[in-house]
Amino acid sequence: MVQFNLPSNSKIKKGQYYKDKTGSKNIRKVNVYRWDPSKNENPRIDTYEVDMDNCSSKVLDILNKIKNEIDPSIAYRRSCAHGVCGSCAMNMNGKNGLACTKSHSELDGDIDIYPLPHLKVLKDLIGDLSTLYKQYESVEPWLKTTKINDKENIQTKEDRAKLDGLYECIMCACCSTSCPSYWWNGEKYLGPAVLLQAYRWIIDSRDEDRKERLKKVADELKLYRCHTILNCTNACPKGLNPAKAIAEIKKMLATA
Amino acid sequence: MEDKNPISPHIQIYNWHISSLVSISHRITGIINFFAITLIGLWIASLLLGEGYYEHTSSFLSSFFGKFICIGIIWSFTFQVLSEIRHLVMDLGYGFEPKTTKVSGLIVLIGSFPISVLIYTTGRLII
Numbered sequence: 557m558v559q560f561n562l563p564s565n566s567k568i569k570k571g572q573y574y575k576d577k578t579g580s581k582n583i584r585k586v587n588v589y590r591w592d593p594s595k596n597e598n599p600r601i602d603t604y605e606v607d608m609d610n611c612s613s614k615v616l617d618i619l620n621k622i623k624n625e626i627d628p629s630i631a632y633r634r635s636c637a638h639g640v641c642g643s644c645a646m647n648m649n650g651k652n653g654l655a656c657t658k659s660h661s662e663l664d665g666d667i668d669i670y671p672l673p674h675l676k677v678l679k680d681l682i683g684d685l686s687t688l689y690k691q692y693e694s695v696e697p698w699l700k701t702t703k704i705n706d707k708e709n710i711q712t713k714e715d716r717a718k719l720d721g722l723y724e725c726i727m728c729a730c731c732s733t734s735c736p737s738y739w740w741n742g743e744k745y746l747g748p749a750v751l752l753q754a755y756r757w758i759i760d761s762r763d764e765d766r767k768e769r770l771k772k773v774a775d776e777l778k779l780y781r782c783h784t785i786l787n788c789t790n791a792c793p794k795g796l797n798p799a800k801a802i803a804e805i806k807k808m809l810a811t812a
Numbered sequence: 813m814e815d816k817n818p819i820s821p822h823i824q825i826y827n828w829h830i831s832s833l834v835s836i837s838h839r840i841t842g843i844i845n846f847f848a849i850t851l852i853g854l855w856i857a858s859l860l861l862g863e864g865y866y867e868h869t870s871s872f873l874s875s876f877f878g879k880f881i882c883i884g885i886i887w888s889f890t891f892q893v894l895s896e897i898r899h900l901v902m903d904l905g906y907g908f909e910p911k912t913t914k915v916s917g918l919i920v921l922i923g924s925f926p927i928s929v930l931i932y933t934t935g936r937l938i939i
Binding site: 560562563565566568589591593598599647649650651668670671672673674675676677678683684734736739783784785786787789790797799800803804806807810 | 816817818819820821822823824825826827829831832835836839899902903904905908909910913
């Protein structure tokens with residue numbers, strides 16, 4: 557059964573308010589979702605006043621500033637800071653994205669930062685993505701071929717072009733966690749990120765397992781829970797189109 | 813089910829986009845249409861029972877509330893049809909670019925209103 561409301565232990569309380577101590581005139585309020593696993597408390601929203609005169613342009617810079625200068629207890633994932641690793645995926649002002657590529661000037665008003673939606677929270681902005689990784693494993697994301705060459709496995713330019721818009725995916729999970737279908741059926745529905753990856757191997761001309769791959773994914777719950785809500789495509793920080801990839805899989809199945 | 817770890821907020825915080833709005837409306841109108849069709853079926857079946865039953869429904873449909881329901885059902889069907897056409901095109905693999913989805917979504921959302929009015933007024937002219 558679909559549960560629209562948050563369970564009682566997930567209800568968000570008002571948290572602490574960190575007043576600005578720098579005396580800056582250019583202040584922005586940043587509301588951050590906090591949950592500490594070592595305490596037996598509900599999640600809360602802490603509000604930080606951040607001096608924007610001395611802050612670089614991205615949302616991740618704000619978080620770093622908070623962690624370095626205001627509250628070192630805040631936890632979030634980040635690594636490359638250039639939109640390549642996908643670690644700092646989170647929900648900013650109601651939309652998923654990478655904190656390191658999202659400019660705070662694009663966001664209106666106070667900034668609200670939440671973890672990726674509908675995940676088990678491990679701490680603060682860190683969600684548990686293990687289900688997604690298991691699903692990713694289930695599509696066997698590697699090349700299956702019987703050809704063992706001494707040379708390269710050659711692909712025509714046209715076949716290679718089919719992988720554009722797919723291979724760039726960094727598995728940040730912005731799309732999957734933006735998808736209402738994935739919220740309600742996350743255990744069974746593979747979700748846009750994994751389906752895009754599945755399609756990336758289905759369409760690869762060098763892969764010899766296309767039929768098996770298609771058969772595996774052709775399932776009422778695994779694939780057809782996609783109702784083209786298109787939150788995934790709207791969320792993708794790399795500008796990819798998971799919804800279209802899913803539609804291509806459906807089309808291949810329908811015309812096979 | 814109750815876990816120690818909380819679930820991060822989802823529908824409570826996620827922004828609505830045009831395409832998600834059209835998608836949820838498509839579902840809601842689908843359910844409404846299901847009941848509407850049943851209602852219309854019952855109405856037609858009631859004609860078998862004689863003139864009195866026709867008069868009854870007819871007078872109800874001419875009342876303010878009846879007209880409201882009538883227009884509502886027409887809108888619901890119009891929306892469903894337009895949205896379904898959008899889905900059909902998408903099933904063929906077209907119109908997935910974010911801009912296109914926005915425009916097609918807007919056409920469905922806004923377009924459903926004038927078309928409903930058109931259908932209703934034409935219907936009134938005929939009947």
